[in-house]
Amino acid sequence: MRVIRKILSNLHRYVLWLLVSVLLWSWVFTFLNDTTAKRKVMLFVNVPAVDDAALEKALSAELPDGIKMIKVHPFEYAAFLADEADNADMYILSASDLAKNFDRLQVVPEDAFEGRALFTDGGEVYGVCVYDAESGKGAAQSFLDFVDQSGEHLYPNENYYLCFNKKSMHIGVWNDGRDSAAVSIAEKLLTLP
Amino acid sequence: MERHVIELYSADDIPRLKKKERRYTAAAVIFGVLTFAVCVLFCILSRTYDQKRMLLYTICASTIGGWVVISLAHFAVAEVRRAIAHTKAVLEGERNAVDGKFTLTNERLLVKRGVSMVRVNVAGAPRVTSLQLYDKKRSLFNAAKAVRAYSVHGFIAAYEEGEEDARN
Numbered sequence: 001m002r003v004i005r006k007i008l009s010n011l012h013r014y015v016l017w018l019l020v021s022v023l024l025w026s027w028v029f030t031f032l033n034d035t036t037a038k039r040k041v042m043l044f045v046n047v048p049a050v051d052d053a054a055l056e057k058a059l060s061a062e063l064p065d066g067i068k069m070i071k072v073h074p075f076e077y078a079a080f081l082a083d084e085a086d087n088a089d090m091y092i093l094s095a096s097d098l099a100k101n102f103d104r105l106q107v108v109p110e111d112a113f114e115g116r117a118l119f120t121d122g123g124e125v126y127g128v129c130v131y132d133a134e135s136g137k138g139a140a141q142s143f144l145d146f147v148d149q150s151g152e153h154l155y156p157n158e159n160y161y162l163c164f165n166k167k168s169m170h171i172g173v174w175n176d177g178r179d180s181a182a183v184s185i186a187e188k189l190l191t192l193p
Numbered sequence: 194m195e196r197h198v199i200e201l202y203s204a205d206d207i208p209r210l211k212k213k214e215r216r217y218t219a220a221a222v223i224f225g226v227l228t229f230a231v232c233v234l235f236c237i238l239s240r241t242y243d244q245k246r247m248l249l250y251t252i253c254a255s256t257i258g259g260w261v262v263i264s265l266a267h268f269a270v271a272e273v274r275r276a277i278a279h280t281k282a283v284l285e286g287e288r289n290a291v292d293g294k295f296t297l298t299n300e301r302l303l304v305k306r307g308v309s310m311v312r313v314n315v316a317g318a319p320r321v322t323s324l325q326l327y328d329k330k331r332s333l334f335n336a337a338k339a340v341r342a343y344s345v346h347g348f349i350a351a352y353e354e355g356e357e358d359a360r361n
Contacts (some may be wrong), residue, residue: 006268021255030249033239053243087196131345 023051035085039068041170041182043189044088046075046097047131048155049145058143060190064181067170070178089168089182092144095119095159098127108172112183116190119161127161130190140192196340196355201330206280214273228258249349271307279308279327279348286345287356291324293317295352297336301328313349324349 004183009016034040043059059070073084086104089102093101098119108125110118117129131138131146138146138160149154164171170182231254239247288335293315302325310325313336324342326334326349334352342352 007264008265010263013267014260017259018261021252021259024252025248025255028236029239031234033244053245071325081347114294 001084004011004028037067037080038169038178040089041069041090041185042071043090043092043185044073044085045092045144046073046094047092047144047160048148048150049061051143055140055192057141058140058155059185059188062188064179064184066179067080067176067181072111072186086098086165087167088165089170090164090186091163092126092160093163094156095161096156098161098163099165102126104165104167106164106168106171106175108164108174112189115188117159119159119163127163128186128190130162131160139190142193162189196285196353198343198351198353199333199335200351201327201333202280202283202350204284207277207284209360210273210277214270216354217265217269217273221262223269224258224265225262227253227261231258276327277278280295283345283348283350286350288343288345291342291344292340293341295321295336297326297331297343297355298333310348313342 005093010059042053045055050072052074056070059072062071068103073074073088075085091101098105099121102121104115105126108118110125112125113128117132118125119127119129128137130140131144133146136147138144144160146160147157164174164182164186166175167176168175170179171177173183207232233253235251235254247345248327252277261280294313294317296316298312298314302310309328312333313324313326313334315324324344325347330349330359334349335354338354339352340355343351
C-alpha cells in the first residue's frame with residue numbers, strides 16, 4: 001500500500017518521462033534515419049491497408065542514382081505531418097479522391113505508362129491505374145490492400161491510381177525537377193506482385 | 194530500581210547511511226548508463242532492422258529504464274538522504290526528558306521532508322501528549338518498559354527502561 005502511494009505521488013514524473021522518451025527518441029530516429037527531400041522519394045498511400053515497411057523495402061532494392069531512401073506513408077500519417085503530405089512525390093488515391101486534388105497533381109503524358117489504364121479529365125492524364133475494382137486486379141497487392149475489410153466502409157470499392165505531385169523535384173522528365181527518380185520508382189511499383 | 198538508557202541514534206549511523214546512499218546512487222547511475230547504451234544499440238540496429246520496431250523497443254527500454262532510475266532516485270536515495278538529515282538533527286538537537294506511560298500506536302505520520310514516523314502517546318506527562326518515533330527505530334523502542342523518553346524536536350532520541358514500579 002505504501003509503495004503504491006509512493007508511486008502515485010510520483011506519477012507526474014513517470015508520465016513526464018514517458019512523454020520525453022517518446023519525443024526524444026522519435027526525434028533521434030528521424031535525425032539518424034531520415035534524409036533531405038533531394039535524396040528521398042516519398043509515397044503517400046490512401047488505401048484501406050498498407051504494409052509500408054515491406055513496400056519501402058521492396059522499392060528500395062535498387063535505388064535510382066542520387067536517391068538514398070524511399071518513404072511510404074499511409075495517409076493517416078498526414079494527420080501528424082501535414083507538410084509531408086503536401087511535399088510527397090507520389091500518391092496512391094482512389095478515383096474519387098484524385099478528382100478532388102487536380103490542382104496539386106502533375107499532368108502526365110499519355111504515353112508515359114504504355115499499356116496501363118489512365119485517369120483522364122478534360123483530355124489530361126492525372127494518374128495511372130494501380131487497382132481495377134471491376135477485375136480486382138492491381139499492382140503491389142502483396143503490400144497494398146485495396147478492399148476495405150474493416151467493415152467500417154471508410155473506403156469505397158473503386159479504382160485506385162498512382163499520381164504525382166506537380167511540385168515534386170523527382171519528376172524531372174515532366175517538370176523542372178532535378179531528377180526523374182519518382183518516375184523510375186513508379187514503374188517499379190507497377191510491376192510489383 | 195536501576196534504570197538504563199537506550200540510545201536510538203548514534204554517530205555511527207551517519208557513515209553507514211552515507212555508504213548506503215552512495216550504493217543506491219551508483220545503482221541509479223549504472224542503470225541509467227545501461228539503459229542509454231541499450232537505446233543507442235537499438236538506434237544502430239535501426240539501420241539494419243525494421244526502423245519502427247527498433248523505435249518501439251528504444252522507447253520501451255528508455256521508459257522502463259527511466260522509471261527505474263526515477264524510483265531509485267526518489268524512493269531509495271532520497272529516503273536515505275532524509276534519514277541522514279533526520280539523524281543529524283536528532284544527534285545535534287537539544288534533548289528534553291519526558292516522563293510518563295508510553296504507548297506505541299500504529300498511527301503513521303509523514304513529517305516534513307518525508308521521514309516516516311509512528312506516534313507514541315505519553316500518558317501522565319504535563320504538556321506533551323505524544324512523541325514521534327522514526328519508523329526505522331521502531332524495533333529498538335520498547336514502550337512497555339519505557340519510563341522516560343529523551344526527545345529532540347518531538348522525536349524520541351533515547352529512552353530509559355525500568356520496571357513497572359519505577360514509574361511510580
